[in-house]
Amino acid sequence: MKKYIVSAALCSVMLLSGCATKTELIDIENDSTERAAGLEYRDFESSARNMVAQMLASGNLNKPGGGRYVLIISRIANNTMQRIDVDQLSKKIRIELINSGKVAVTNMEEDARVMQSRQLRKSKEVNQATVAKKGALIAPELSLSGKITQREFIVSGDKRIEYTFALSITSLDTGLTLWEGEETIIKRADKNAITW
């Protein structure tokens, strides 16, 4: 009897593993596969792309007299029901802006090592000529901040999910906004679709 049970269990395992969907690699540059109801990489990419295109086309990031602005990434609030690493958006934008030659991004607040490395000035073990000099850090001139919001409605029996990405670039000197942009992504999904 035991033999039969073991064989039946083995058969079931083999049968079920045969039904499992195999893992496939997706080419993210040519991906038209089904969309998720939640925010996914294509939403961050299209929002970042459209907003960077607006920033560059506006010409507002052209520094008078030439050169690059120094930009700091401030808070991008996540007002959605999802756990999102907002770096998924901000990283794409900063990469494009750095490559555009319009801005240099300061990492002095994000990378604790920038300030820690200054404490080496007290160390006798470190060649002081190689330690960061006083007054070498460059203060930011512009700040990138924003908000991602989510609203949900039931329309004609389906769930409509509206996501809005709103970003601003503000001059830290004057407090004036140099550029503002907003991208809306609207998805329709089954009313039972869970987005968090």
Next chain:
Amino acid sequence: MKKFFALFFVVLLGACATTPAEPDYDTKIFFVDPGIKLQQLEARHFTRENDGHILVNISGIGTTNQTVYYKVDWFNEFGMPMKSIMSTWKSAKIVKNMPFNWSAVSPSPKATTFKVMITKNIGDGILN
């Protein structure tokens, strides 16, 4: 004699064959899926003097209602492609007999040329 007539007809029919019409757009810039018919397709562009970025306006007129994907690829002075999220497929609705306008901006002043690709199908992206 039969062979002669057969050859004669082949030559005759061959002469009647229509040569495929040349596209009326710049084939050095545009790469369009043969299944997509667009009229007056053109890309007007200029280089902004104060920062060297190229601004492009792609325009045309639709012949049928359809959804297409388009992408603008940018190349540097050496003809090498420049990787950027600006060079990703974007979908657009085209309406019959209606003009459309798409705009694009170069990701960097290092971009000197561009190509526009328009297709109906970009595949499902699954690599085998």
